[in-house]
Amino acid sequence: MTRTRWNALTAIMLLVGIAWIWINRLPADSAASANGLPPAPAVGHPAPDFTLTTLTGEAFTLSTLRGTPVVLNFWATWCPPCRAELPELEAAGRQYAGQIAIIGVNQAEARADVQAFAGEMGLTFPMPLDEQTQVSRLYGVRSLPTTFFIDRGGVIRQIQVGPVTEATLAQLLRTIR
Amino acid sequence: MLPVVQLGPLSIQAYLLVLLLSAWAGLAIGAWAAQRLGLDGNHIYNAGLYGLLAGLVAGRAGHVIAFWSAYRAQPVEIIGLNTRAFLLWPGIVVGLMVAGWYVRRHKLPWGPVLDAAAPGALVGIAIADLGALLAGRALGAPTTAPWAVTVWGVARHPSQVYETLAALTVLAVTLRMLGTRGRPGSVAWVGLLGYGLSRWLLEPFRAESTSILGGLRVPQLLGLAAALIALWALRGNVLADD
Numbered sequence: 001m002t003r004t005r006w007n008a009l010t011a012i013m014l015l016v017g018i019a020w021i022w023i024n025r026l027p028a029d030s031a032a033s034a035n036g037l038p039p040a041p042a043v044g045h046p047a048p049d050f051t052l053t054t055l056t057g058e059a060f061t062l063s064t065l066r067g068t069p070v071v072l073n074f075w076a077t078w079c080p081p082c083r084a085e086l087p088e089l090e091a092a093g094r095q096y097a098g099q100i101a102i103i104g105v106n107q108a109e110a111r112a113d114v115q116a117f118a119g120e121m122g123l124t125f126p127m128p129l130d131e132q133t134q135v136s137r138l139y140g141v142r143s144l145p146t147t148f149f150i151d152r153g154g155v156i157r158q159i160q161v162g163p164v165t166e167a168t169l170a171q172l173l174r175t176i177r
Numbered sequence: 178m179l180p181v182v183q184l185g186p187l188s189i190q191a192y193l194l195v196l197l198l199s200a201w202a203g204l205a206i207g208a209w210a211a212q213r214l215g216l217d218g219n220h221i222y223n224a225g226l227y228g229l230l231a232g233l234v235a236g237r238a239g240h241v242i243a244f245w246s247a248y249r250a251q252p253v254e255i256i257g258l259n260t261r262a263f264l265l266w267p268g269i270v271v272g273l274m275v276a277g278w279y280v281r282r283h284k285l286p287w288g289p290v291l292d293a294a295a296p297g298a299l300v301g302i303a304i305a306d307l308g309a310l311l312a313g314r315a316l317g318a319p320t321t322a323p324w325a326v327t328v329w330g331v332a333r334h335p336s337q338v339y340e341t342l343a344a345l346t347v348l349a350v351t352l353r354m355l356g357t358r359g360r361p362g363s364v365a366w367v368g369l370l371g372y373g374l375s376r377w378l379l380e381p382f383r384a385e386s387t388s389i390l391g392g393l394r395v396p397q398l399l400g401l402a403a404a405l406i407a408l409w410a411l412r413g414n415v416l417a418d419d
Binding site: 009021023025026037038044045162163165169 | 247319331
């Protein structure tokens with residue numbers, strides 16, 4: 001191959017390369033990428049909506065939090081890693097009060113038990129009670145804890161299976177803030 | 178979808194096991210290729226293992242530095258088992274540096290070492306791509322193509338399969354080249370050229386990518402840059418053989 005042909009090949013690769021990259025650029029608004037997708041417990045999909053009664057007896061509907069980033073945690077009192085991470089969620093809830101909503105869905109436990117546990121741990125964020133586990137099933141939660149990080153547009157950005165630490169929570173919150 | 182594997186109190190995401198498998202397979206193929214090139218395969222294993230371990234340590238160190246305010250309150254988490262508490266790029270850079278240090282220290286010839294590493298890396302990439310498909314990671318862009326796979330009610334490109342096939346194609350080319358006695362280093366450059374082009378070509382079939390400058394996909398930019406560098410490096414080979 002001659003030098004001229006080789007240089008031409010390189011130049012063509014550069015030009016075609018840049019053109020293909022330009023054609024395939026992503027829309028600036030990342031929430032637009034979820035337009036038209038069905039709600040599903042998967043990254044990039046709108047978070048499935050649900051309504052449950054919280055520990056304090058109020059009705060909680062996820063979609064009413066649209067416009068606020070949401071950390072949707074599934075937990076139970078019998079689960080040691082949940083007990084380890086709940087104080088981190090409480091701390092983040094206090095630190096980002098009004099900016100991020102921390103929601104702890106309790107899986108199928110008696111209200112009195114959850115009440116006693118939350119009091120003992122000093123947990124103050126909303127705790128919807130998933131008594132029939134229908135929301136856990138809606139979200140395909142197979143092990144506890146599992147946490148969904150939902151952005152302002154109601155789109156799931158990260159799914160964490162297993163507990164968060166203060167550091168990994170800070171990292172994950174960056175994806176939705 | 179790959180399930181979560183429960184080992185007593187440890188729940189391990191199967192995707193991590195796939196990544197371990199891909200690292201092991203990559204090292205094994207790299208060592209085998211090194212033997213064919215007249216090197217000691219154990220050197221490839223050692224360089225790879227030192228690189229992996231150093232990469233893990235550096236990835237965690239990067240995370241500790243980036244989130245120091247969190248670690249200051251819980252220093253025990255610096256050595257915690259949380260699999261998310263790693264930064265990718267510090268790990269990759271330091272891992273490669275330590276592997277390179279091993280090669281220099283043992284005065285191994287760079288060309289054949291990289292020629293042996295290339296097919297190993299491509300095998301690892303192919304396995305990791307298949308793992309991503311099974312774990313439902315790196316989802317493809319929505320499509321109406323007849324070969325689409327349906328994930329959560331959306332027909333998508335099986336982009337992980339495209340990437341696996343591309344890696345296997347480049348692997349086949351590098352393996353063929355191992356048999357022919359070309360210039361040392363040319364197998365590695367061809368591997369980089371092929372892999373770079375495959376990322377550049379196939380990244381748009383993914384639903385999401387890291388992007389900069391108003392939506393340009395970073396893996397495409399890096400892939401094209403790698404391909405151009407490799408083309409430049411191969412220039413001497415082709416022109417000289419004329």
